[in-house]
Amino acid sequence: MRKIFASLCVMTLLAFAGSASGEGIIRIGHTVSLTGGASMWGQSEARALDMLVKKINDAGGVLGRQIEFVRYDNRNDGVESVNVARRLVTDGVVAVIGPAQSGNAIASAPVFERAQIPMVVTTATNPYVTIDQRTDAVRPFAFRPCFIDPFQGTVAARFAITDLEARKGAVLYDVGSDYGQWLARYFEEAFVAKGGEIVAREAFRTEELDYRAQLGKIKELAPDVIFIPTSQKEAAMAAKQARDLGIEAVLLGTDNWGSPDLIELGGSAIDGGYFVNLTDLADPDIQEFVEEYKAAFGEEPVLPNPVMAQDALLMIVDALTRAGSEDGEALAEALANISDLKVTSGVLTVDPADHNPLDKPAVIQQVDVPNATFKFVKKYVSVED
Amino acid sequence: MFLQTLITGLSIGGIYSLMAVGYSLVFSVLNFSNFAHGAVIMLGAYVGLALATRFSLGLGLVLAGSVAGAGIIAVINERLAYSSLRRRKAPSLYLMISAMGCSVFLENMVYATIGSRFYAFPEFFGRQVVNLWGSSLSLLDLSAFLFSILAIWALHLFIGRTKTGIAIRAGVSDMTMCSLMGVDLDRLISVVFLLAGGFAGIAGVFLGIKYLVYPTMGWVTNKAYIAAVIGGLGSLPGALAGGLILGVVETFVSTYVSSVMRDVFSFSLLIAFLVMRPDGLFGRSGEEKV
Numbered sequence: 001m002r003k004i005f006a007s008l009c010v011m012t013l014l015a016f017a018g019s020a021s022g023e024g025i026i027r028i029g030h031t032v033s034l035t036g037g038a039s040m041w042g043q044s045e046a047r048a049l050d051m052l053v054k055k056i057n058d059a060g061g062v063l064g065r066q067i068e069f070v071r072y073d074n075r076n077d078g079v080e081s082v083n084v085a086r087r088l089v090t091d092g093v094v095a096v097i098g099p100a101q102s103g104n105a106i107a108s109a110p111v112f113e114r115a116q117i118p119m120v121v122t123t124a125t126n127p128y129v130t131i132d133q134r135t136d137a138v139r140p141f142a143f144r145p146c147f148i149d150p151f152q153g154t155v156a157a158r159f160a161i162t163d164l165e166a167r168k169g170a171v172l173y174d175v176g177s178d179y180g181q182w183l184a185r186y187f188e189e190a191f192v193a194k195g196g197e198i199v200a201r202e203a204f205r206t207e208e209l210d211y212r213a214q215l216g217k218i219k220e221l222a223p224d225v226i227f228i229p230t231s232q233k234e235a236a237m238a239a240k241q242a243r244d245l246g247i248e249a250v251l252l253g254t255d256n257w258g259s260p261d262l263i264e265l266g267g268s269a270i271d272g273g274y275f276v277n278l279t280d281l282a283d284p285d286i287q288e289f290v291e292e293y294k295a296a297f298g299e300e301p302v303l304p305n306p307v308m309a310q311d312a313l314l315m316i317v318d319a320l321t322r323a324g325s326e327d328g329e330a331l332a333e334a335l336a337n338i339s340d341l342k343v344t345s346g347v348l349t350v351d352p353a354d355h356n357p358l359d360k361p362a363v364i365q366q367v368d369v370p371n372a373t374f375k376f377v378k379k380y381v382s383v384e385d
Numbered sequence: 386m387f388l389q390t391l392i393t394g395l396s397i398g399g400i401y402s403l404m405a406v407g408y409s410l411v412f413s414v415l416n417f418s419n420f421a422h423g424a425v426i427m428l429g430a431y432v433g434l435a436l437a438t439r440f441s442l443g444l445g446l447v448l449a450g451s452v453a454g455a456g457i458i459a460v461i462n463e464r465l466a467y468s469s470l471r472r473r474k475a476p477s478l479y480l481m482i483s484a485m486g487c488s489v490f491l492e493n494m495v496y497a498t499i500g501s502r503f504y505a506f507p508e509f510f511g512r513q514v515v516n517l518w519g520s521s522l523s524l525l526d527l528s529a530f531l532f533s534i535l536a537i538w539a540l541h542l543f544i545g546r547t548k549t550g551i552a553i554r555a556g557v558s559d560m561t562m563c564s565l566m567g568v569d570l571d572r573l574i575s576v577v578f579l580l581a582g583g584f585a586g587i588a589g590v591f592l593g594i595k596y597l598v599y600p601t602m603g604w605v606t607n608k609a610y611i612a613a614v615i616g617g618l619g620s621l622p623g624a625l626a627g628g629l630i631l632g633v634v635e636t637f638v639s640t641y642v643s644s645v646m647r648d649v650f651s652f653s654l655l656i657a658f659l660v661m662r663p664d665g666l667f668g669r670s671g672e673e674k675v
Contacts, residue, residue, distance in 0.1 A: 212636070
């Protein structure tokens with residue numbers, strides 16, 4: 001009983017702390033993986049945000065006030081993400097950008113919801129980031145600028161069936177990851193719906209290195225395509241081991257493959273693989289951003305996080321301007337009603353029903369190891385086209 | 386499918402054996418589980434990586450450099466973290482705790498200095514696949530397997546035939562007596578750690594080539610530890626057999642039962658051995674090990 005009382009006290013305190021803020025400064029939280037497996041994107045995301053916020057502040061800020069980031073490293077870890085979320089709540093931020101990963105975002109969402117602080121994730125594509133899985137109701141304080149996994153999984157399946165002319169598909173995914181588990185399901189559903197057959201569905205545990213047992217089974221069933229919804233590290237190892245076993249199937253991945261080091265890690269084994277991504281360096285819409293980033297940091301941004309994080313910041317700035325206050329509920333209301341907002345990746349309209357963007361495009365890229373680049377293959381604006 | 390599973394299992398098991406040797410060597414002499422071994426393997430992989438990418442050395446030189454590098458790191462590790470405990474005759478539990486501390490320390494050192502990103506070795510073997518009766522095996526796996534067996538056999542000869550080897554065996558059976566007979570114990574233990582570190586270097590390079598190089602790659606050694614327990618901690622043939630058995634069992638479980646059940650099986654095997662046969666397959670408690 002005493003414990004419950006104590007935690008209630010803490011929660012109330014946290015809730016009140018959420019509404020406090022500094023004089024003349026608008027504090028926006030940023031929960032990001034600066035270390036850990038996702039640090040490449042995290043570092044690039046932080047740079048892109050700093051670049052944009054400087055521009056906004058130089059132009060007079062928002063509501064006549066300067067924006068300041070409160071940034072903590074969540075190490076791409078669920079528990080740490082919740083700790084960071086709690087810290088941001090006590091720090092009294094008005095809104096939060098991040099986390100980038102679905103699992104971390106889903107873990108953080110209830111903390112921000114209790115404190116009534118809007119959270120705009122960057123690249124967390126799982127549907128249950130903005131929808132509460134238990135109640136199926138929209139989470140009032142969760143938003144995002146990126147497409148969602150059912151769309152991504154469907155695009156991958158559609159590409160496999162129509163462009164790769166695949167009929168037999170296999171899936172290799174990480175059972176410890178929300179991202180991988182759900183994407184595997186969406187891909188399978190769409191692949192079967194479009195007339196394909198899933199011959200193998202193999203899983204491994206997070207941190208596992210050897211998938212040859214699973215791949216050996218897949219090899220026996222001779223699929224045309226293997227869908228691997230993992231990050232670049234697992235994709236690279238799976239590709240190497242698949243080729244070592246003499247598997248010739250086309251490898252197909254998701255937006256988490258889209259890291260430049262995929263090419264170095266996977267080497268010749270990953271060459272020719274395809275994956276779905278949120279943006280492409282060759283996308284005409286983001287050229288201005290890419291040039292600006294290269295000029296500032298001397299290297300290319302690690303897409304898609306920097307672009308999506310800028311979109312998230314622009315969403316918050318727009319909502320602050322239209323709400324005219326930093327009250328959490330007013331901000332959330334304004335975020336839910338964003339329409340035709342010019343953002344870094346293009347133009348964005350939020351669907352008030354599920355807080356996802358409407359008609360967010362997806363691109364298919366192909367890994368080109370000899371030229372060390374991802375080739376633009378095709379762009380989908382919706383699954384129906 | 387059966388043969389492919391067996392071949393894959395043996396090639397995974399070969400790497401487990403290589404790592405298990407390091408545990409067994411140290412355990413046989415100092416009677417504690419050196420949980421820093423995984424971190425030494427990781428550092429060995431980084432040494433090999435630096436030689437391969439910065440100096441573009443071939444595989445032979447990379448292996449040699451990594452063996453030397455990891456060997457020296459293991460000796461320094463012993464001098465700094467274990468020797469004072471050992472001289473004060475601390476219980477082996479303290480040594481084990483110190484080893485765990487070292488492991489965390491070394492991992493975080495790498496995080497702080499080199500960073501958390503993943504690295505891959507250059508492709509020494511290309512993507513050449515050897516076909517054995519309809520099953521595929523990469524040239525890398527075949528070479529790694531043969532090299533591991535060869536290295537373990539060489540170590541076996543070294544311990545059986547050389548003067549230092551005899552001293553190590555003497556130390557294994559009775560440390561105090563051994564020092565009374567005029568053996569320099571500090572030197573002897575350094576040699577043991579040098580050997581264990583050398584094997585960590587080989588394991589690190591092969592793990593790095595097979596998978597990737599990153600700060601927590603040493604975690605895979607918990608499997609090697611199970612292998613060492615199955616074979617009998619402190620026994621070299623045991624480490625070899627334990628590694629191969631574990632690799633094969635795991636692969637068969639993944640293939641015929643479920644890949645998600647694999648670790649449930651591995652760790653159940655560990656518990657079963659600890660309960661029913663704590664000395665493992667080849668361990669002879671209290672008698673001659675190594």
